[in-house]
Amino acid sequence: MPHLPHLPNGxxxxxxxxxxERSALPQKVSPKNLWSDFCYCALFGPGRxxxxxxxxxxxxxxxxxxxxxxxxxxxxxxxxxxxxxKELKKVKEPAKDKKKAAVRKVLARIWDLHETLAKADEVFxxxxxxxxxxxxxxxxxxxxxxxASLVHIGEALENPNKxxxxxxxxxxxxxxxxxxxxxxxxxxxxxxxxxxxxxxxxSEWSGxxxxxxxxxxxxxxxxxxxxxxxxxxxxxxxxxxxxHAIFYYESTKSLLGNKYKKYYDPATMLSFLENKKWNxxxxxxxxxxxxxxxxxxxxxxxxxSNTFKV
Numbered sequence: 001m002p003h004l005p006h007l008p009n010g011x012x013x014x015x016x017x018x019x020x021e022r023s024a025l026p027q028k029v030s031p032k033n034l035w036s037d038f039c040y041c042a043l044f045g046p047g048r049x050x051x052x053x054x055x056x057x058x059x060x061x062x063x064x065x066x067x068x069x070x071x072x073x074x075x076x077x078x079x080x081x082x083x084x085x086k087e088l089k090k091v092k093e094p095a096k097d098k099k100k101a102a103v104r105k106v107l108a109r110i111w112d113l114h115e116t117l118a119k120a121d122e123v124f125x126x127x128x129x130x131x132x133x134x135x136x137x138x139x140x141x142x143x144x145x146x147x148a149s150l151v152h153i154g155e156a157l158e159n160p161n162k163x164x165x166x167x168x169x170x171x172x173x174x175x176x177x178x179x180x181x182x183x184x185x186x187x188x189x190x191x192x193x194x195x196x197x198x199x200x201x202x203s204e205w206s207g208x209x210x211x212x213x214x215x216x217x218x219x220x221x222x223x224x225x226x227x228x229x230x231x232x233x234x235x236x237x238x239x240x241x242x243x244h245a246i247f248y249y250e251s252t253k254s255l256l257g258n259k260y261k262k263y264y265d266p267a268t269m270l271s272f273l274e275n276k277k278w279n280x281x282x283x284x285x286x287x288x289x290x291x292x293x294x295x296x297x298x299x300x301x302x303x304x305s306n307t308f309k310v
Contacts, residue, residue, distance in 0.1 A: 005198050037177035151167055176244075190247055200221045
């Protein structure tokens, strides 16, 4: 008999805990946060962990380089390069090498980042994007229209509202930060790896071979995951909420060395949190801090070693 798709041990409980302690869809979003959250999502990139994104975002933000009026000024790239290069020279331990790597990854694509943010500023103005508008789109079931209008993929690139270097992952995570997009999830490797683990998609369907036109296929699988979760709990969770739990599970799992990964599932993750007396917010603090994320890796591997005698 073929192997039937299944949820990893403890995943339903993880969804419940993540949504209770750190909701995927905030209820209130200010116009200022709407823009700053977009800037944060724009910094996501291949091979860049969450802690690196957070670190570089803080550098650019504290130097005023993400303000919309600054983006319209001539010489933004030169100013950003100067700030980031200064940071490279003065960076200190802990995690000195990781900090340098994070900065260099952004420097390598600084022109692309400026093009993304400058075009986003233009599009936000032309479409009149505000938290109120997005909430109304959610009520009308038209968030998908917003998503389709922004995502820069092969189809309909002549649309003037396409934002360069913004695919489904960046766009959806931004929509989630705005409290909308309950039926959507990012199409990043976290989601693909999880679906591989569950047996919903073939193991060879990796992030490298995944084609963006298959986004709807990926969402259909994640809807099946949400349906399976909802069969086992009295609460009803949407795709966005399920994807939020997947993010924390896969983000922590990706920190582990290969010999530890086979012992790691959501149940082990929850046992680790219980052992540390942490909630999801505590975990997020370590996961998003470039000075703490390596220590989180050590703590996880040490817990697995002691638990399973690895």
